[in-house]
Amino acid sequence: MGWWSKARLYLKMHCSRGRIRLGSGLVVHGRVLIQGKGCVRIGAGVHLDAHQAPIVLTAFQNAEITIGEGVLIESGVCIEARSAVKIGSHAKIRAFAMLLDNHFHQLEGDRDIAPESCPVLVEDEADIGPRAILLPGAQVGGGTRIGPCAVLSRRTPPGLVLQGNPAVVCKPL
Amino acid sequence: MMRDGLPEWLVRLLKPVYCVPSLLRASWYLLGVSRGCRVRVLWGGAVRVRGASRIRLGDRVWFNRSSIPVELICGDNGNLLIGDGTGFNFGDSVQASQLVRIGHSCMFGGFTRVRDFDGHRTAPVIIGDRVWLARGAVIEPGVRIGDDAVISAGCVVLHDVPAGAIALGNPARCMPITSLRRNGSEVAGVESDSPDHPPPLLLTL
Numbered sequence: 001m002g003w004w005s006k007a008r009l010y011l012k013m014h015c016s017r018g019r020i021r022l023g024s025g026l027v028v029h030g031r032v033l034i035q036g037k038g039c040v041r042i043g044a045g046v047h048l049d050a051h052q053a054p055i056v057l058t059a060f061q062n063a064e065i066t067i068g069e070g071v072l073i074e075s076g077v078c079i080e081a082r083s084a085v086k087i088g089s090h091a092k093i094r095a096f097a098m099l100l101d102n103h104f105h106q107l108e109g110d111r112d113i114a115p116e117s118c119p120v121l122v123e124d125e126a127d128i129g130p131r132a133i134l135l136p137g138a139q140v141g142g143g144t145r146i147g148p149c150a151v152l153s154r155r156t157p158p159g160l161v162l163q164g165n166p167a168v169v170c171k172p173l
Numbered sequence: 174m175m176r177d178g179l180p181e182w183l184v185r186l187l188k189p190v191y192c193v194p195s196l197l198r199a200s201w202y203l204l205g206v207s208r209g210c211r212v213r214v215l216w217g218g219a220v221r222v223r224g225a226s227r228i229r230l231g232d233r234v235w236f237n238r239s240s241i242p243v244e245l246i247c248g249d250n251g252n253l254l255i256g257d258g259t260g261f262n263f264g265d266s267v268q269a270s271q272l273v274r275i276g277h278s279c280m281f282g283g284f285t286r287v288r289d290f291d292g293h294r295t296a297p298v299i300i301g302d303r304v305w306l307a308r309g310a311v312i313e314p315g316v317r318i319g320d321d322a323v324i325s326a327g328c329v330v331l332h333d334v335p336a337g338a339i340a341l342g343n344p345a346r347c348m349p350i351t352s353l354r355r356n357g358s359e360v361a362g363v364e365s366d367s368p369d370h371p372p373p374l375l376l377t378l
Contacts, residue, residue: 031240033240053240053241054240054241056240076241078283096284098283098284098308098309098326100308100326103307105280105305107323107339107350108350111280111303111305131309131327133308133309133326133327135326149327149343150327151309151325151326151327151342151343164343165327165328165329165342165343166341166342
C-alpha cells in the first residue's frame, strides 16, 4: 500500500499548483490524506507511518503546515491548521497525537463561527507522545518530550519532560 | 469543495442536490436504525452500528466526513437516544448497555468516547442539549452533563457537570465559562519571558 499512497501524494502534489510540496526521500506507509486549500510543505526524509490508521493533514485556506526534515509521524496523527502549524526537523509525532491551531467553535455566542487561531510550533527534536493534544498557542521547545495523553496549549522551554492534562513539567530531560 | 466559488443564493438552491449522496450513505450505514428525517453521513464518512434496532436518532443528525469510522454500539438491553441536530466527528465511539441519552444540537469532536459501563458498573449517561465535547473527551458511566456545557479537549469526566460549565483537565474539574481568562501563557512551574503572540483563550487549566 505504501507505494500506492506515495504515488497518490505525488499526483496530488503535481495537481496542486505548488500548494503541496514533498521533499526527497519521503517514506509513506498506509494512507495519508491531505485536505483543504492551504499549503503543506513536507521536508526531506520525512517518515509518514500510517500502518494502523490514516494520517490526516488538513490545511484550510491561507493556512500552512510545515514539516521539517527527518520528522517521524505515526499513525492516526491529525494536524489541522487554520493559520500555521510548524514542525521542526527530526521531531517525532507519536500515534494518534493531534495538533490543532484553532478551537473551531466559540465558547460563547454562535458556535458555528471559528475563533481566531494561534499558530502551533514544535521545535527541532521534540517528541510528542501518543494521544497527546496540542491546542492553539502550544509551542514545544527543542528536545522537549510531551508525555502520552498530555494536553498542552502554552509555550514550553527546551529540554523538559511534560505530562498530564493540563501538561505540567515533570523533570528536565 | 466545488461549492466554494459559487454565489450564496446558488449554494442554497443546490443544497437539496448536494445532500443527496450523504442521505443515501446514511440509509446504507444506518440500516435498521430508527432515525428522523435528513440524517446524513457526509462524503467519505463511515458509521459502524451494532444493536441497530435499539438506537434512535433524531432529525438532522449528521456524521462528518472522516478517515476513521464512528461507532454506535448498543447492548441487548440498552437504549441509545440521540437528539435532533447532533453532529459527530471522526473516530467517535458511543456505547450503551443500559441508557445513553444525548440531547439536541450537541457537537462531538473527534475521538470522543461516551460509554455507560466500564466492566465493573453500569450507570446511565445523560448529556443535555447544546453540549460541546471537544476532541478526545471521555465520558465515564453515570455522568450527567447539563445543557450548554463544554467538555474540553482530552478531558476525562468522572462526575456530573452542571449546566453552562466548562470541564477541564484529567480528572475533570468544572468551572463557569465566564471565569476563563486570557492570560497565563506559560506552563505551571516554569518562568519565562512573555510570548511573541497574544495568548489564546486557554481551554486547558
